[in-house]
Amino acid sequence: MKPVSRRTLDRIYSALLLAVVLLSWGYVIYASTVAARRQLSKEYPDKIFGMNENL
Template sequence: MKPVSRRTLDWIYSVLLLAIVLLSWGYVIYASTVAAGRQLKKKYPDKIFGNE
């Protein structure tokens, strides 16, 4: 197996870091949307909301 260049390693690490950041932000946005939906459902039980 031939050695990998420093530039290639930097690129791979950058892509991995970007993927981790995007996944974590996606989780934060999803969780806050679910929490907001639950709070709205608790406050206005007779209304129908799109999520859940």
């Protein structure tokens, strides 16, 4: 195998770190919306809290 330069390794590690951070923040945002919908459905059981509220 051909040796990889330090700059290339730094870019790969930076891209991996950015992907991990973005995925974790996406999970946090998704989990908080799920928890909020669950809480709203407990407080207001007669309402439907979905993506399409106009239906």
